[in-house]
Amino acid sequence: MTAGSPQTADSAEALLDQPIHTPTPAEISRHTATRRVKMWAPILLLLVGAVAGAQLLRPLPAPYMVVANRTHTVEGRLAVPWPDQGQGAVRIAGSGTISTFGVQKSVPIASVAKIMTAYVVLKDHPLRRGEAGSTVTVDARAVAEGRSENESRIAGLTEGSTYSQLDMLKMLMIPSGNNTARLLARWSADSRSEALFVEKMNVAARNLDMKDTTYTDPSGLDAGTVSTAADQLKLAEAVMRDDVFRSIVAMPDAGIDNLSQRLINNNTLLGAPELSIRGIKTGSSTPAGGALVWAGYKTVGKETPLILGALLEQRADSPDLNATRSLALVLANSKKVIETVRGVLTSATVVHKGDTVGYVDDGLGGRTPLVAGADLTVPATPGQVLRLTLGTSGGRGAATAIPHTAAVGAEVGVLTAGEGARSVPVVAGEELTEPSIGTRLTRIG
Incomplete structure (x- = not known):
């Protein structure tokens, strides 16, 4: 077929007569979406994989x-025969508080303060059972203070005489020697005054969370030495872990070489075998009245737990010289509490x-x-x-x-x-x- 023939011309005209297709907006949108999916899908898959991998690789939280x-x-109810005045607390070592009585406010504690004195001395100069410890030399102040008539003291000491640390602790805790407390404080802190030792007492109290306790002297004679029954049981539980301390405070009496007088414990409850009391410390003064922190045992089941109690601010009617009658009162009231607690203690x-x-x-x-x-x-x-x-x-x-x-x-x-x-x-x-x-x-x- 030659160029310019009629048939060729007709074909061209036919092509020109066909309508030109223009894509619709929907078609354009679909094509655009398809291109985007093809372009982004690999990237998204890569990101998802990275996130999933990161999640799986993250360390697990600690369970x-x-x-x-x-x-x-515990089932039942305990009615502790608390007195009408003062404050008190009872707890089982390790198990927690059984009961408290009265407002736990800071009050003078008299010679109960010597528990902390012994605690700090044994912390700074620890002893094992059977050891006598270092030698303590009696100074002129301890001799002079031994002549005081208005406080408990160890009389008959002579300047320059020496006693073992163990014997000095016995003089401190059994008959409650105030002059012994001050001498031990000076010796333990290696100081001419008791101030450094008293600061150690307060640091120890803070470490035991005794928030309502302040010590101003090592003997407790100063009315500024104050505490609560609950605080004293925190100290009692800590100090009763010491073998030497436990052995000393359980003694109703003791003899000391080169000391004419026999040491007699004011805690007469130690002599009541049915109570199984093994300490800890009495206290009595006009500002404090009668005070006692006690420790005892009772076997229940296969265990023999340590029971601790404190009773403060027990005041007998006047006249009560040096709170002697108040001391008898706190011992009598404490005995009632001890008997009740022992009677109901169970496993x-x-x-x-x-x-x-x-x-x-x-x-x-x-x-x-x-x-x-x-x-x-x-x-x-x-x-x-x-x-x-x-x-x-x-x-x-x-x-x-x-x-x-x-x-x-x-x-x-x-x-x-x-x-x-x-x-x-x-x-x-x-x-x-x-x-x-x-x-x-x-x-x-």
Whole structure:
């Protein structure tokens, strides 16, 4: 077919007559979207993968334990025969406070202050049972103060004579020698005055959380030395851990070489075998009245807990020279309290084996129940409120940190009643597992 033929011309005209297609807005939008998806999809997939990888690589939060009940109240009610005046407190070492009486306000405590004096001396110059310790030389001040007629003192000391630290502590705590207290303070602090030692007494009080206690002298004769019954039991629990202190305050009397007089303890309750009293210290003065901090024992079940009590501000009617009758009053009133507490002290079951006591929280919302691995029993009195805590256990073969995984029945920690009096293992009630992948991918924060 030659150029310019009629057929060729007709074909061209036919093409020109066809309408030109113009894309619609919807088509343009679809094409644009398609191009964007093709362009961004790989980037988004890469970002999602990076985020997911980062989430999975993030360290898991540390699991922690939550106790189901923070306290346990022993069944029954304890009616302590507190006196009509003063203040008092009773506690079981490790289990916590049984009862308090009166307003716990700071009041003079007389020779009860010597408990802290002995505590600080033994902290600075510790003794083992059977040791006599260093030598203490009597100075002229201790001799002169031994002639005072208006305070308790050790008479008959001679300047330059020497006694062991152990014997000086006996003179301090058994007959309550004020001159001995001051001499020990000067010796312990290696100072000509008692001021440095008194500051140590106050530091020790702060360390024991005795917030309402201030010491102004080592003997307690100064009315500025004040405390509360509750504070004194904090000190009593701490100092009764010392073997030497316990052995001294349990003595009803003692003889000292080169000392003509036998030391006689004012705490006559030591002579009552049915009470099992083993200390600690009496106090009496006109500002303080009669005061006593006592310690005793009673076997309940398989345990023999230490019971501690304090009674302050016991005042007999006048005349009461040097608070002698007030001292007799505080001893009599304390005996009633001791008899009552001993009479109702029992071994209380706080939880039974298999009881659910809390759970492990994995930090991402997962919870695994914990059950007691054994019965938890503690010495307690009716109505006593015991604090319950969950924690990690120590010792050979026991867990030292909360695990992320554990089989059913595996030990995870311990449940403690009171302030460390007794603990039992707690075990996983269900399988303890790490958070799932889904949880780890979706966690925030």
